[in-house]
Amino acid sequence: MATGMPVGRRRAGSLQIEAQPFRIHEDAPSTEDTEMNESASQDHEEAEQEGELLEEDGQESEYSESSEEEAPADGHFQHDMEKLQDSFAGFREKYRLIKRIGEGTFSTVYKAEDLVYDDHDNSWDLDKELDKWTPPPLKSFTSQASETPDYPSQSQRRRKPKYVAIKKIYVTSSPIRILNELELLHDLRGCQSVCPLITAFRSTDQVVAILPYFRHADFRDYFREMTVPDMAIYLRSLFTALHSVHTHNILHRDIKPTNFLYDPDSRRGVLVDFGLAERESVDSKPCLCHDGSAARKARLQPLYNGEPKSGYAREDTRPSRRANRAGTRGFRAPEVLFKCTEQTTKIDIWSAGVILLTILSRRFPFFNSADDVEAMIEIATIFGWRRMQVAALLHGCMMETTIPTIGKSGYSLESIILWSTNRSDKEKISEEERLAIKFLSRCMELDPTRRISAADALQHEFLRMGLDESAEEGSELEDDEEMNMLKV
Ligand SMILES: Nc1ncnc2c1ncn2[C@@H]1O[C@H](COP(=O)(O)OP(=O)(O)OP(=O)(O)O)[C@@H](O)[C@H]1O
Numbered sequence: 001m002a003t004g005m006p007v008g009r010r011r012a013g014s015l016q017i018e019a020q021p022f023r024i025h026e027d028a029p030s031t032e033d034t035e036m037n038e039s040a041s042q043d044h045e046e047a048e049q050e051g052e053l054l055e056e057d058g059q060e061s062e063y064s065e066s067s068e069e070e071a072p073a074d075g076h077f078q079h080d081m082e083k084l085q086d087s088f089a090g091f092r093e094k095y096r097l098i099k100r101i102g103e104g105t106f107s108t109v110y111k112a113e114d115l116v117y118d119d120h121d122n123s124w125d126l127d128k129e130l131d132k133w134t135p136p137p138l139k140s141f142t143s144q145a146s147e148t149p150d151y152p153s154q155s156q157r158r159r160k161p162k163y164v165a166i167k168k169i170y171v172t173s174s175p176i177r178i179l180n181e182l183e184l185l186h187d188l189r190g191c192q193s194v195c196p197l198i199t200a201f202r203s204t205d206q207v208v209a210i211l212p213y214f215r216h217a218d219f220r221d222y223f224r225e226m227t228v229p230d231m232a233i234y235l236r237s238l239f240t241a242l243h244s245v246h247t248h249n250i251l252h253r254d255i256k257p258t259n260f261l262y263d264p265d266s267r268r269g270v271l272v273d274f275g276l277a278e279r280e281s282v283d284s285k286p287c288l289c290h291d292g293s294a295a296r297k298a299r300l301q302p303l304y305n306g307e308p309k310s311g312y313a314r315e316d317t318r319p320s321r322r323a324n325r326a327g328t329r330g331f332r333a334p335e336v337l338f339k340c341t342e343q344t345t346k347i348d349i350w351s352a353g354v355i356l357l358t359i360l361s362r363r364f365p366f367f368n369s370a371d372d373v374e375a376m377i378e379i380a381t382i383f384g385w386r387r388m389q390v391a392a393l394l395h396g397c398m399m400e401t402t403i404p405t406i407g408k409s410g411y412s413l414e415s416i417i418l419w420s421t422n423r424s425d426k427e428k429i430s431e432e433e434r435l436a437i438k439f440l441s442r443c444m445e446l447d448p449t450r451r452i453s454a455a456d457a458l459q460h461e462f463l464r465m466g467l468d469e470s471a472e473e474g475s476e477l478e479d480d481e482e483m484n485m486l487k488v
């Protein structure tokens with residue numbers, strides 16, 4: 001049995017990732033390049049579309065624990081769970097494994113009861129106070145003539161069980177990547193709507209991250225029923241998380257429904273999975289998109305000799321271009337597809353836009369390409385080849401196509417949504433939907449420098465839907481109270 005070594009431990013407010021670097025041996029060649037990321041993401045996406053990821057119980061709001069026990073893990077996972085428990089000394093005293101809740105490209109995630117909840121700083125726990133469980137009052141048999149029930153003493157009070165998500169990162173993941181995920185989560189501690197890291201353990205090459213368990217529903221089960229105000233609340237929660245992450249100059253890189261755990265009942269969401277996240281401009285090299293338009297034109301002029309050449313050059317002398325393309329198919333921003341070498345936090349805004357497009361169109365997955373070229377075709381079909389060409393030039397790429405279904409001007413987002421929801425032009429888009437589409441077009445700007453930022457998005461009329469009215473109601477109430485005071 002290997003000895004468990006905590007790599008980060010948070011007690012009373014502070015988490016320390018051990019100053020010592022991990023001494024995890026490499027099980028696979030360290031391929032930190034984008035191809036690995038991309039194929040991993042693709043594998044992941046396939047698993048996700050086959051519906052393997054979520055086994056939500058949805059029973060947890062009850063005080064009873066029995067619902068958790070009703071779904072026993074099958075033999076294979078039982079064996080995996082046993083192995084996990086045996087890998088870390090003292091694991092069984094800290095956590096009671098319940099079941100597997102997710103299996104991604106980089107990890108398996110288990111739900112467990114947290115037996116050491118009180119050892120940690122739980123300021124992230126919004127339900128802390130609500131969760132103090134008090135048994136129903138007992139009728140007093142001892143105090144005669146008293147109709148008032150006895151309330152339980154402090155010792156009788158018991159807290160609802162607390163749960164954690166244990167993310168067992170595959171040993172084939174590169175140690176640098178694992179450290180990166182834990183460090184970024186550590187930097188983001190205390191950020192609104194971002195899943196906090198409670199602690200992490202390492203045993204030889206096995207690392208587990210301990211996260212609070214967040215109850216959530218499967219996106220596929222609720223997105224079709226969402227009203228426009230529901231969408232605004234969902235997106236507000238997502239953009240609150242993005243604002244926190246982007247303020248720290250961190251790109252999440254993998255914004256998609258399975259990485260945003262949303263509970264439609266409480267209407268709260270939390271962003272998870274920083275496995276592909278990175279700090280802005282760490283590895284970036286200058287890209288033309290950051291130059292002014294005049295400078296860009298001057299640099300591009302020599303490349304353009306009037307007519308575009310069709311086909312492939314027999315000997316292409318142009319240097320190959322490398323850029324981070326990590327992310328999930330269908331959610332990659334155009335600049336990722338065009339291999340922009342200076343990607344910014346705006347790539348996450350595009351992906352959030354794809355989520356909104358999915359909800360408005362009631363189609364999941366909305367984009368369904370097999371590779372980056374197909375992804376460009378899908379985007380060009382909507383936006384038209386003119387705009388796509390301009391978007392390509394921004395990053396120094398030329399885009400030419402003879403595909404007949406790609407029109408010059410594409411389609412408006414309104415017509416895409418009407419078609420995908422099987423409505424005719426007569427069944428008009430509602431005013432609320434129009435506002436959502438206006439916001440969507442700001443998220444799906446092909447030019448990242450024009451795309452809305454998370455901070456501005458939170459001020460957009462669509463994301464403020466319902467907020468201003470409730471603020472007004474609040475001030476009316478205050479006015480009424482003042483009137484009442486005057487009456488006294
Ligand atoms: N804190 C949490 N609370 C509840 N469920 C969680 C939590 N963290 C992760 N999960 C579940 O586990 C799944 C996989 O988690 P995560 O995305 O972090 O792992 P991953 O291996 O990087 O995933 P993938 O490759 O699927 O993107 C999530 O989609 C979610 O269903």
Ligand SMILES: [Mg+2]
Pocket residue numbers: 104258259273
């Ligand atoms: Mg994930």
